[in-house]
Amino acid sequence: MDGVLDRYREPSQLVQDKVIDHLDRHCSAFIALSPFATLSTADAGGWPDVSPRGGDPGFVRVLDERRLAVPDRPGNNRIDSLRNVAANPRVALLFLVPGIEETLRVFGTAGTVAADDLDVDLTEFGRAPRSVLVVHVTKAYFQCAKAVMRSGLWDPERRVERSAFAPMREVFGDHCRLATPLPDDAVMRADLAQDL
Template sequence: MPTFFLTALRKDGKMSQGERNLQSKYGTSRRAEAFYNNQMLDYLNTDMAQFISEQEMVFVATSDSNGNCDNTFRAGDAGFVRVLDERTLMYPEYRGNGVMASLGNISENPHIGLMFIDFFDHHIGLHVNGTAEILENDALSTLGIDDTTISKLHQEENGRAERWVIIRVDEAYIHCSKHIPHLVKKSEVIDWGTDDEKKKGGDFFNVRQRK
């Protein structure tokens, strides 16, 4: 296994009281302390940034102001989630179903959890938790990105990015490979932003029949 994410730094104040209570109840405090000390950072190190730059998918967890949760899947070309610096990353929002569930949650509650999993090569995962904000294309310069880099972003996205989600990193840590399945990638052409019902999956779960 590659030595991903092994440079650690003690990060106090990010663990929930619920974590601590259950560690004490179930006798896992010693193991948890070792994990906090050796596997968790409050920034993205070089290995984490490289790992993210290779990924074509990420699972995104958000919740609204009442704590009602939502989990979604985002995908793009390899590196579609960009690491701006060790404490900041961003990903594009493409045309979807118009519901805006994740963005709606972020507008009420900025806390976000990202889960990157490499099913194909390293069979390892990376959690990144932090706070998010929605940024329109015409406001990218507020991140300190120069015009040349902004033009490159638009060119790489081929006009697909309707807006961006910016994440300030609070914690980053490994997800072990023990139960991550080893998958084989198939070559296919992806029609990004399509409204073709068949390509989008149609009524796969037969919801319309109930109405």
């Protein structure tokens, strides 16, 4: 690292000033449009984890300018994020909105509560979440569009055909060294759709 950081210029005043300590109306509006976010946590030793979260637009609810409610939906039951938050409450979220190239970054501390501990209906796909992560916001800001522009993430011409990558039955079979093959991807996807 010696000398590498010297290659970067100081961030502009605008880049420094855009960091706020709460959710303003623009942050709240962006979160209301977002159907997808990543949740970053770290364990007690500082080892990081990042987890995808998704739902209908606005699935993460703004409770007020300093608090967010992130519902925990059925998943693989590893509950890595929840275990991490129990040991180290620092979290970060990155919100994406299809068609908008800017992203929203939110940082804070979190704790887990039962869904009925909050006075807000987080029912989605016909069921309440198993638990809710309440994030106490300490920092929020919009990230410029460059990364999404470079990636062409929302460009339909750059969409990857599913056939370009191995079927997940093959991937999981190889990763887990399974002796018995898994069902084909259509069956696995149908099973997943039953438990959203």
